[in-house]
Amino acid sequence: MQVVSIFNIKGGVGKTAAAVNLGYLAAKGGRRVLIWDLDPQGASSFYLRIKPKVKGGGKKLVKGKSDLDSLIKGTDFDDLDLLPADFSYHEMDVRLAQEKRSHLKRLIAPLRKEYDLVIFDCPPSMSELSEQIFRASDLLLVPLIPTILSLRTLGQLRDFLKAEKIGGLKLRTFFSMADRRKKMHRAILDAPGREALSTVIPNSSLVERMGDERRPVADFAPRSTAAAAFEALWREVEALLA
Numbered sequence: 504m505q506v507v508s509i510f511n512i513k514g515g516v517g518k519t520a521a522a523v524n525l526g527y528l529a530a531k532g533g534r535r536v537l538i539w540d541l542d543p544q545g546a547s548s549f550y551l552r553i554k555p556k557v558k559g560g561g562k563k564l565v566k567g568k569s570d571l572d573s574l575i576k577g578t579d580f581d582d583l584d585l586l587p588a589d590f591s592y593h594e595m596d597v598r599l600a601q602e603k604r605s606h607l608k609r610l611i612a613p614l615r616k617e618y619d620l621v622i623f624d625c626p627p628s629m630s631e632l633s634e635q636i637f638r639a640s641d642l643l644l645v646p647l648i649p650t651i652l653s654l655r656t657l658g659q660l661r662d663f664l665k666a667e668k669i670g671g672l673k674l675r676t677f678f679s680m681a682d683r684r685k686k687m688h689r690a691i692l693d694a695p696g697r698e699a700l701s702t703v704i705p706n707s708s709l710v711e712r713m714g715d716e717r718r719p720v721a722d723f724a725p726r727s728t729a730a731a732a733f734e735a736l737w738r739e740v741e742a743l744l745a
Contacts, residue, residue: 538622595632700740701735
């Protein structure tokens with residue numbers, strides 16, 4: 504079982520759209536996939552038509568008093584399951600601070616026989632939960648809008664990983680919500696860093712329509728430019744996991 508986390512300190516950069524579309528494409532390709540919606544706002548849960556509620560809340564889950572397997576919900580898509588968000592997750596940092604740094608990693612360990620891939624859809628913050636997510640992950644995938652402020656958050660993330668001595672973690676970025684009509688976007692897209700994947704997710708109304716359709720772009724508009732971009736991104740991610 505491999506773990507991919509979609510993370511950025513900032514919100515509104517396309518994390519959830521990437522998590523849902525990559526999860527869908529991985530499952531379509533034959534992997535058994537679980538998306539864990541760790542954001543109290545529950546966007547992944549909403550997109551996949553799952554009520555954002557965890558019986559017992561985050562407190563019982565962290566304490567091991569909830570059976571993780573029993574909280575998982577099936578989606579409308581074969582081989583794609585979801586562990587929904589819960590508003591109590593906003594207290595997750597406090598709960599995890601009382602546990603060992605590898606606690607989240609231990610929580611998901613029993614799922615190894617059931618899933619090939621776990622995708623964490625992460626909340627936009629730098630916290631105890633973030634650190635636990637990093638320590639449980641094989642690949643940290645960071646969507647960036649091609650702007651100076653977005654690139655600045657990447658530097659903050661690198662500093663955090665170095666300060667907390669989190670090693671053995673692949674970090675890759677990709678540009679999201681990109682619009683080549685904008686001069687700054689073009690300049691940044693044409694000078695990517697060494698960690699940037701080649702795929703660029705365009706700023707597309709189809710991605711915004713996920714809120715209406717409540718399913719992945721790759722499902723309701725499979726021949727679109729946006730769907731092709733997510734498919735290319737999945738191919739790059741899949742190669743990193745090989």
